Amino acid sequence: MKRNCDEVMEKYLMLDKGERVPIDITLHLITCNKCRKQIRMMKTAEKISKAPLSIPVAMNDFSIEAVMAKIDPNYSYSKNPISITKWIFGGVAMILFMLAFGLSNYCGASKAIVISFYTLFAGCVTAYCAMFVGTNMDFFVKLINTKRPLSKAV
Ligand SMILES: [Zn+2]
Numbered sequence: 001m002k003r004n005c006d007e008v009m010e011k012y013l014m015l016d017k018g019e020r021v022p023i024d025i026t027l028h029l030i031t032c033n034k035c036r037k038q039i040r041m042m043k044t045a046e047k048i049s050k051a052p053l054s055i056p057v058a059m060n061d062f063s064i065e066a067v068m069a070k071i072d073p074n075y076s077y078s079k080n081p082i083s084i085t086k087w088i089f090g091g092v093a094m095i096l097f098m099l100a101f102g103l104s105n106y107c108g109a110s111k112a113i114v115i116s117f118y119t120l121f122a123g124c125v126t127a128y129c130a131m132f133v134g135t136n137m138d139f140f141v142k143l144i145n146t147k148r149p150l151s152k153a154v
Contacts, residue, residue, distance in 0.1 A: 005035055012039065030084055041068055048072050087132050094125065 008028045012035075015021065021029075029036050048071050098121055 005032060008032070008035055009038060036084075041065070044068070045071060091128065091132075094121075094128065 005028075008025055012021065012025055012029075029039070045068055101117065
């Protein structure tokens with residue numbers, strides 16, 4: 001059973017700027033496209049407005065999209081270039097390729113070719129991991145500086 005999305009977003013917004021996101025929230029964001037989209041939209045909205053955002057308590061896609069449409073009519077939230085699912089799929093495909101190469105008895109290749117293959121492969125994996133972390137880091141560290149509306153305290 002998935003964690004409640006509203007509960008997760010509530011918890012996420014309570015974090016201080018720069019604070020590490022707890023593992024349960026991170027896990028939810030990895031598996032929940034809806035929450036990732038909301039966070040991405042809020043960050044873009046904040047970047048565009050250059051001011052701390054007041055996030056309404058009853059938050060939904062529609063309200064954020066409405067705000068985005070006001071701030072920047074040209075904004076499209078389909079900007080996310082590569083989804084996390086594709087990243088994971090790519091990583092698994094790379095590992096399977098390496099395993100297939102290893103099991104194929106090196107296709108009769110010489111030792112030098114095998115070594116250069118593995119060196120190249122290690123380089124690819126390193127670059128892949130660095131790119132993955134670099135492009136998805138924003139999900140794992142909270143960057144939004146949010147102000148809780150005063151009415152929330154009632
Ligand atoms: Zn969610």
